[in-house]
Amino acid sequence: MLPIEAVIPDIISTLASDSRLVLQAEPGAGKSTLVPLRLLQAGLFGDKKIIMLEPRRVAAKSIAHYLAKQLGETVGERVGYQIRNEKRLSAKTRLEIVTEGVLTRRLQADPELVDVGLIIFDEFHERSIHADLALMLAYEVQQAYRDDLKLLVMSATIDTALLSRYLDDAPILTCSGKTYPVDVAYFGKPSQYLSDHVLRALQQVLRVQESGDILVFLPGQGEIVRCIEACKATLGEDIICLPLYGGLPLAEQEKVLSKQSAAVRRVIFATNIAETSLTIEGITGVIDSGLEKRLTYDVKSGLSRLDTVMISKASATQRAGRAGRLQPGYCLRLWQESAHNTLSDFQPEEITTTDLCSLALELSAWGITQYQDANWLSAPPERHFTVARQLNNALNLVDEQNKILTAGQMALALGVAPRLASMLLQSSTLQEQQIACLLAAMLSERDIQIQAENSDITRRLLALVEYSKDKKAATSAYRLHRATTEVVLTLAKSFAKKLGIVLNIERLSLTDIHNHTASLLLHAFVDRAAQKRAHGDNRYLLANGRGVTLREADTLQGEEYLVVCDVDGKNKDGLVYLACAVSQSLLLEQLASQLSEETHYQLDNKKEAILGRRRLCYQALILKEQNLSQIPACEFESCVKDILTSQGLGLLNWSAKSQAWLARAKWLGEHVDEFPCISEAHLIAQLDTWLLPYLSGVSTIKQLKQLDIFNLLQATLTWDQQQQLASQAPEFYITPSEKRVLIRYDEHQGPTVSVVLQEMFGQLESPMLAGGKVAVRFELLSPAKRPIQTTSDLGNFWRTSYFDVAKEMRGRYPKHRWPDKPLEEKPGRSIKPKSH
Known part of the structure; x- marks a missing residue:
């Protein structure tokens, strides 16, 4: 006896009194084969059906055959199944084993499920996105329309407490299952x-x-x-x-x-x-x-x-x-x-880890348009949901508010990913529809070619055409995986049936394939248009900014533009598995409403000119580009602003005087609160006020460099601020001998004066700047104009280290003055006067 047999009475009695039940049964307990059979035999649900959800097609068929055999029947009588493109059901069927997509379609078509008494979610621990969605929808049906509908969630290993809480504290039953150690x-x-x-x-x-x-x-x-x-x-x-x-x-x-x-x-x-x-x-x-x-x-x-x-x-x-x-x-x-x-x-x-486009479309059809309105068992990242909504909108399946459109309803009925469904609906002529069916089928299954080194999907379409004429020859010539090829053709026929056409691909020509494939794929994968990079024939840039790479032997190498259908997102430059060449003219025609025109300017230092280029872009791709022969006068001002903002102020006529003024002003702003903060960054941010108003009539770099930047800089200060700058951060220091020496406002060392030591005789203390806050730093020089001492405290220098310096310098420069009482000496020339 299987272990689950012991808890069958508890399962039946719990479902008789409760609407929801969580069953945890270990592997080997027999839950998938015995529980649905015993519930069917118990007659608990009258003439209503039991639907059991299985995550895998082969499991659904296998379990259905096993259960029918236990009843002494064939599949399709009391026990049946329905999987994609295949079903065995009859009017007598009371237990249906279905795969996940089938249940979702039934819920969408008939939210009340009037003929269903129980839904069993088997192997729920796999936590597929389809199972999560089906449970969400079934639970809503139970709460909104069918309080008599029962839900049974079965699993071998899962967080039962989480499930119970989600299902309003549903009871939990457990069962051991290892029949042998x-x-x-x-x-x-x-x-x-x-x-x-x-x-x-x-x-x-x-x-x-x-x-x-x-x-x-x-x-x-x-x-x-x-x-x-x-x-x-x-x-x-x-x-x-x-x-x-x-x-x-x-x-x-x-x-x-x-x-x-x-x-x-x-x-x-x-x-x-x-x-x-x-x-x-x-x-x-x-x-x-x-x-x-x-x-x-x-x-x-x-x-x-x-x-x-x-x-x-x-x-x-x-x-x-x-x-x-x-x-x-x-x-x-x-x-x-x-x-x-x-x-x-x-x-x-x-x-939590997968593309949510199909899920978002299903929720839109259910009436759930906002992330926060869904009753998530495990909430996906909200950003993933938002991106899925945006793609569905781009495919014209939902509107801006994420409400489903007629095309979206038709896409769901096709039972394929939204991208491919939109492509099928977009096809119009018979040739387009036939190719669209083949493409949708190929992109829904594994690659039909064995260990393919070529990503060109048109070669695979041609292979299918040849296969329809001569299976053996095509299988050999194109290295086809025959079983997968048959699956693809069967699926393509089912799509054709839903479109109301008969798949007759033998008559498709190479011209038909080339004429329609790129257009169809571009509609489905509009975000995956790709452009060859400047260096390397096998490296491409996707419209979304991601890089991709073709294999070395790929025949698509060198094509200027591609539509990429299947690519490995693992690496920085993912490997392309399936793609199609697309012409620039088709991109311009089909993406016309989504193109943007951009004008870019850059400085050519050699030519001392601003060069302009006009680009026609689709997201990250530059589809057309041309040089501007002349920069319009009205755009020169904004062009200069862009260049100065991105490259700094080096383009302007920066004299040494202007640079020194900016250094003084910046230093004072950093040390005196009431003085404005002036720096290159500040000037760049304020270009509209101090520079651009003076560009009237300026239309060339030569003219720009003739502007008097020094006067423009001074004009940024009021009269009082200019006086404050002159007094608290003066341009020059006047030595005791009345010699003017430039003050360097060094960013790291502060205001510094380089002067021959003898010029400083008589200067008792270091002068103070910034309203008495900062002492001038003196770099005292030898007669050879080499630094011999640095100090910001002249008073201490004269009292202490001067004597060591003088002693050493007398030996080096005996003809120069190194007096014992420097403060009593007359400042000026360093050389001793000649004796009379």
Whole structure:
């Protein structure tokens, strides 16, 4: 008996009295297969249906077939399923297993769900964005229209307290689930190559587990392919290596779930698709790489990156549990035991890390237009939501207030991402519609080409046309993944059906493809128009300012403009996976309403002229640029202002006198509160008042440099302020011998006077500036005009260190005056007078 059987009575009685229930059942408890069946048999909901939400298509079909078999029926009778482009239902169906998008569409079409008595959310711990949305909408339906509607949220590992609080303190039931113990071991640090590490781990598990199949968890399809190649070359022929990942055709996934022969031992290499609701017969051993692929959205660039990251503790528990379904199992984890505690408890909710365009459009259709109006289980970053709204508005799916438009309703009915739905709706001619269907299908699935080195999407369209004529030849010529190609064509036909056309791509010509592809993609990816950078044929700049790169062998290299459909946002210059060349004329035509004209000026120092360039831009891209032969007189003033603001005041006629005046004024402003603060930054900020009014009639750099800057600077001060500057920060110091010496107002050392020492005889104390606040700093010079002493306190100098200086200088300069009583000496020449 499965462990869940013991709590079935509690589940039934709780749902009879409560509207909501949270069920936590460990892996292997049987919640996905037994709970819906027992609830169906209990007749708790009369003639109303039970809908069970499954996150994965293969799990939905597998569970439906299993439940129907338990009732002695075929699928489509009391138990049915509906997934994308496939359903098995009838008038007798009372239990429907559906995938997430199907439930959302049903809720949007019929918010009251009049024929539904219970919605079961299975494997809710995966926290997909679709499951979060479906629960939000179903909960609103229950509160607003259907207080008799029941909600059951089931999960193996999740924060049940969070869910209970969200569902108005819903009751929580728990159930253990490990029918057999699982021995968990750790297998040290990984090798440089994951495939080598997996192979060694596999050899160890085969020794420990002498029977049963082995499930190997890997992050993605690429790692699966490489590990299978490595293991096939080493393991015996009695062991079969099989892949299992989301991109695998559904029929091939289903084959993996059932064991064909007990005599054959299988090693199944899977992504986290095998982590939860899928029951794979015969598994007794698990090898867990501890890795998964996680899509992360970067709101700044508008790109998503696929990172390989460590799993959570909850995922590790789920994976290990797969080994104990049939008998005592063994799980080998490919990380150190000490590292296990560093794992996060749960993986981040998808809603917090992904692009929210589809979610925002669904909420708009539901009537939720503002971020704060949504009843979030886990709130996404508000900035992500805002950017999603803006893109949906740019695609003409919602208005400025985020209210859904007719096109938005039609886009949701197509069941594809908003970008691609908008592209499908934009297509008008039959050729456009057919190409749009193919593009939407290709961009919704994995790449049809195997290990493609070329990003040109038009080559893939041509490959599909050739494939429709001769599958074998096209598969070889274009290195197509045949199963994925079939999936793409099936999906394209479903889009065509929704558009009311028949997909007949055999007649599409290369001309049709080139004429329509760029225009369609530009509509969908308007923010991803790209322009080749000045240096390097494979480096491009996206309209949003982000850089991208083509592979070295990519045939699109050198194209001036691209529309980028798929790109890795991981690196600074993300690698382009799918793109299309686009002409400048198409960009100018299709983006006409969004173009901006900008005029830029810069100073050419060699020519001593201002050069102007007029640019036609689309966001960060410069589509057209031309030199201005002449700067209009009316724009010269603003041009000068821009240059002075960005490059400083060096363009003006700065004489030494002007620079000295500015240094004095700046220094005094820093030391006297009542004097205005004057600096280069201040002058730049005040250009409108002290400079620009005097540019009337000035239209060239030559004329600009003829302006008397000194007088303009002085004019910034009142008469009283000019007198204050002259007295408290004078231009010159008058020595005791009545010689005028320039005062340097040094930014770091203060007001400084450089003077021959003998000129200072008789100066008892250092003079004070700034109203008596700051002493002048003297740099006393030898007869050779070299500094011999620096002081801001002349009185102390004469009393102390002067005598040491004089003693040393007498030896060097015996013909010059170094008296013992300097304050009694006549100031002036340093050389001794000739004796008569």
